Each structure stands twice: as C-alpha cells, then as structure tokens.
Amino acid sequence: MEVPKDLLFTLEHEWIRVEGKNAVIGISQFAQEQLGDIVFVELPEVGSQIEKESPFGVVESVKTVSDLYAPASGKVTKVNKDLETNPEIVNSGPYDAGWIVEIELSDEKDLESLLDPDAYTEQCQKETE
Amino acid sequence: MSTSSSLKTTPLTQIHKELGGKLVPFAGWQMPIQFQGVMQEHQCVRDGVGIFDVSHMGEIEIQGPSARDLIQKLMTNDIDSMQDNQALYTLMCLEQGGVVDDLLVHRFSEDHYFLCVNAANTEKDFAWILKNAGSCDATIRNTSSETAQFAVQGKDSEALLQKLCETSLNEIKYYHFKKAKIHNFESIIARTGYTGEDGFEIYIDAGHAETVFRAILSAGKDFNLQPIGLGARDTLRMEMGYALYGNEINEESRPLEAGLGWVIKLGKQDFIGKAELEKQKHAGNSRKLVGIRLLGRGVLRPHYRILKNGAPVGELTSGTFSPSLNTGIGLCYVSSECAEPGTKLEVEIRQTSVPAEVVKPPFLPTRIKKN
Numbered sequence: 001m002e003v004p005k006d007l008l009f010t011l012e013h014e015w016i017r018v019e020g021k022n023a024v025i026g027i028s029q030f031a032q033e034q035l036g037d038i039v040f041v042e043l044p045e046v047g048s049q050i051e052k053e054s055p056f057g058v059v060e061s062v063k064t065v066s067d068l069y070a071p072a073s074g075k076v077t078k079v080n081k082d083l084e085t086n087p088e089i090v091n092s093g094p095y096d097a098g099w100i101v102e103i104e105l106s107d108e109k110d111l112e113s114l115l116d117p118d119a120y121t122e123q124c125q126k127e128t129e
Numbered sequence: 130m131s132t133s134s135s136l137k138t139t140p141l142t143q144i145h146k147e148l149g150g151k152l153v154p155f156a157g158w159q160m161p162i163q164f165q166g167v168m169q170e171h172q173c174v175r176d177g178v179g180i181f182d183v184s185h186m187g188e189i190e191i192q193g194p195s196a197r198d199l200i201q202k203l204m205t206n207d208i209d210s211m212q213d214n215q216a217l218y219t220l221m222c223l224e225q226g227g228v229v230d231d232l233l234v235h236r237f238s239e240d241h242y243f244l245c246v247n248a249a250n251t252e253k254d255f256a257w258i259l260k261n262a263g264s265c266d267a268t269i270r271n272t273s274s275e276t277a278q279f280a281v282q283g284k285d286s287e288a289l290l291q292k293l294c295e296t297s298l299n300e301i302k303y304y305h306f307k308k309a310k311i312h313n314f315e316s317i318i319a320r321t322g323y324t325g326e327d328g329f330e331i332y333i334d335a336g337h338a339e340t341v342f343r344a345i346l347s348a349g350k351d352f353n354l355q356p357i358g359l360g361a362r363d364t365l366r367m368e369m370g371y372a373l374y375g376n377e378i379n380e381e382s383r384p385l386e387a388g389l390g391w392v393i394k395l396g397k398q399d400f401i402g403k404a405e406l407e408k409q410k411h412a413g414n415s416r417k418l419v420g421i422r423l424l425g426r427g428v429l430r431p432h433y434r435i436l437k438n439g440a441p442v443g444e445l446t447s448g449t450f451s452p453s454l455n456t457g458i459g460l461c462y463v464s465s466e467c468a469e470p471g472t473k474l475e476v477e478i479r480q481t482s483v484p485a486e487v488v489k490p491p492f493l494p495t496r497i498k499k500n
Contacts, residue, residue: 036360037168039450040428042479058479060428062167062450063360084426088168 003028003121004095008071008114010053011123015095016071018111025071026099027059027090030124035061038090041083043101048076050103052110057100059090072110074103139184140277140338144346148356155359156249158185163358170361171452174324178283179357180345187251188276188332189244189258193267196240203261203401204234205384207394211236216304216319219392220384221254222402226409227380230254231372231389233321235306240267243317245278245330247374261401277338281345282328282365284496285352290329292348293341294318298329303499312344323362325369325495367449367458370420370490376431376447377418377460385409386462387418417468420488421445421459423476427483429457434477435485442467442474451492457485458492 007015013031017024032038042058050056055067056076079101082089090098105111115123136159145152150161161182164170173179191200201208206219215236221229232254233245246254255271262269281290287298296309298318306319314337322328333341346354363373372378378387385393385406395407421435429448434441448459457476467474470489475482 036163037166039168040426060450062364062428062452063162065428065430 003117005117007095008111008116009120009123010069010071010114012067012069014069014071016111016114018105018108021104022077022102023072023074023105024099024102025068027068027094028120028124029094030127031066032091032094032098035059035064035066037062038087041087041090041100043079043083044076046076046079049106050074050076050101059087068100070103071114072103073106075106076101077104078102137185139182140335141182141184141342144339144342145182145356150356150358153359156185156247158248160185161356161358163360164356167358167360167364168452170355170357171364173353173355174283174326174357174361174365175453176283178281178285178289178328178349178352178354179361180342180349180354181280181282181357181359181362182277182342183280183330183362184277184335184338185248186278187244187246187248187254187271187273188278189246189251189255190242190270190272191244191258191267192241193265194240195262195265196242196267199258199262199265199267200234200242201398201400203258205393205400205402205406206234207397208234208236209397213238214305214307216306216321218304220378220389221257222384222400222406223380224401224405226383226402226405228374228378228382228384229257229380231374231378233319235317235319237308243272243332245332250374275335277333277335279331279333279338279342279345280322280324280328281331282322282324282357283326285354286326286328289345289349289352289354290318290331293344301329303497312341314341316341320498322497323369323371324365325371325491325493325497326365327496327498364449364452367447367460368451368453368492369495370460370492372418372460373447383409383414383416386414386416415465416443416462417465418446418460418462419468419470420490420492421448421461421474421476421485422451422454422488422492423457424484424486426455427457427476427478429459429476429478431459433459435461435463436475436477436482437467437472439475439482445476453493458488460490463487 040060317332
C-alpha cells in the first residue's frame, strides 16, 4: 500500500500534513477501506480547540461509527464543508479531497510521537495479518 | 482479524473469497458482509439484480398425516388458507404471546411442508417443534445442513433465472413456489424475498450449490449481476420496514405492537399463544412500532433514544443509513400518542438532539409483483 511521504500518522489511522504553523488532518487509505462506505462525518466547529489523542469528530459508515482522534492539539481554522454533502470523498480521496480539518498547531512537539510513513506502513501490515 | 474455526461455513464460502467478499461472524456463521461496498450493492438490487447467499437460514421439513394440524397449532397465521406450492409468512409464538420465531411455511401438499427459519433460531425452533409435536404422526427433520439457499432479487431476477430454467418462472406468483430444475439441478424456486423488490429464493441441495451459484453468476453477466452481502441485505430490509428477529421481535415482544396483527389469525382454531394474544388485542396497544426518519443527514443505530420535546419516548430497535433516501432511518416502539405519521420527534445522537419524524413503513414504495 502506497503511503504519501509528506504525512505523519497515528495508531488510530489519522494522518497529519504540516504546512508551516498549520496542519491538515484526515484518515488514511487503510482506515477508509476498513470502514467501508462513509455516509456521514461529524465535524468540529471552526475556532474550537482540539486536543491531541482526544476525539474531535466522528466518521460513520453504513455499518460502523468511528471516533476521529487528533494527532496534535490546536485551534480549528478550517473544516472540509464538502463532507457535509459528499462524505464519500473520504473513500475516494482520503489524502486529498477527503481531508477533514485544518488546525493551527499548539505545539510542534506533539508531532514527535507520530508514526512516519514507513512505521505506519508496517503498522498496517501488522493489523492485516 | 481472526476467523474462529467454530463458525459454520456455507457451501459458497470459497466463492465469496474469490469474489472479494469480506467475511464476518454472523449468527454462528461465517458470512460475507460486503463485496464491492454496501452502497453500491444496495443500488445494484434496487436498479437491476443481485444475488445473496442466505444458506445460513434454517430449513425444517414436516411430513405426515398430522403435519397440517401440528403446523396449525404452532403458527399464528392460518395454514388452512394455503394451497399446494404456496408460501406463507407467519409467527410461531409462546403461550405468553412472545415470538419464538418469524418464518415462512411452504406447502408441498396437505401432509408435507417445509419451514424457512432464522439462522440463529434454527436449533431452538426445531426443539420447540419436537416438544410440541409429542407423539403426533409426522416426521420432523432439520434439513438445514444439507440445504443451501440463495436469494436473487431485483427487477431483472426473473429474466436472469429464466436463462437457467425450463420451467416458466412467470407462472410462479408472489408467495408461491415450484419444484423445478435450475441449471439441471432439482431445486425449489420461491417468489419471496426480503428486499422489497421482485425476486426469488432458491433452495438447493448443498452439494450442488457451488455449481449452480457459479452458473447464475455467469448468466448474470448480461444483467450486471453482483454478489450482495449481509450489509446491503440489512439496508434493503430496513427501507421496507421489515421486522428482524432479535431486533424488532423476540420472546418478550408483543407482536400486535409490532404491526404483525395481519399474520395473527385469532379467528382460526386454537394455536399456541392464542389466548394471550386475544387478551392483548382486547386490551389494545399502548405502544406501536413505527418508522423514524432523520430530517437532516445522519445515521441511525439500534438503541439510540427517541425523544419528544426532550422527554424519552422509546429506543430504536434497528437503525441504519438509507442509501435511497440518503439519510438515517430506523424502527422504534413509541407510545401510541406519538405514533401518528408526521409526528416530530428527536433522536439523541452522541448527546445531541437531532430532529426526526415518524414514518409509516415502508420508507419507499415496494416493487414486488403481487399478481
């Protein structure tokens, strides 16, 4: 499975892409495959604070409800409004059109504990065995 | 992920794997929950035709001079109303009125029947029937392990299956069946289903199941036939508001509240549960099973609380996302004063009240061919 090299990952299958002081968050290809057809995404409010390792939203497929865990703490600067009407773009483009939120990072140290693409690929292999 | 060896497998497990099915434990069986994806499979059945492996369902055959009396005593619906080659939906109740199972009775002849029962209830039903049969003159056999069952559902199901059958399927009317060859193997072909579409359920010797299933898949290429998993089976039945044993009905439920009075024939001779069901009918229902539809977008799940002006009025027995309506739908017992279609209610989703309304199921019109 090809994992984009500019991302960091959580064990719960969220990714984060750092762009200066801000960062974009989504769920991985592996996560969207495991969930199946995504039909609803509950987004946080713009301006709200999300905390590393705490739930900040929910993705629902037909069969399952799954919490979204923040890879890092920060203030929400943007949410992907397209998900309100077309949540299936998380399935078709988990790393681009299906991004979920953008935050202003509170502390770059939050990123240190995240998995790099190689470590994450290994993690996914473990889970499918 | 692990697959427990204690799970039963159907004769089609190998094909499911080849077709990319995601296998999960269900009612003690290893069953495909999805192939291409629930949404697409759902649409495939609504738009054309899909095939389901439902071999986990149980079959019980009852034959002998007392068969009719025995079934009449066990079932709430009127078996005497049946003709040969007819199927009938019925409940089998306890003396106290709770539901042992909901099932289909098929009549071959006046003294020969077979029942199609829920997978999780097969052993329980078989034991219940034996217990109530006592020494009556009928042979009762649990033929589940030697019988495979497929459902072929959707508007193109007749045209597709006709390619593999000499018998004219057009002659099989809704809730009727025929013993007929499919791809040269003996089978029972019934015009029944659990999707709200025209379609058939096929019972066949387990040893021939794989060959026939492959033949149907191959003949189905012209119709864009797809294999369908249990995920879409649930969304399809939910859109029709069909009860699911274990969710809407169980041994504690009151079937009249579930809107199943139409299969409880209190005018017929004595049957198990009759006295209690008469009493319940006389007393009237304080609750009623209704459909719930979210007014905005979202997904409903079993056990979500239903509120009216902030006060709890019930809990969902089933809930899902309707691919046809693009929002959450569910079923719920509510007090009679909240049961009127159009009544505005709220669903508690993760501590938030979300607006919803009462709907009289089905959530969309059925396309069953009733004549």
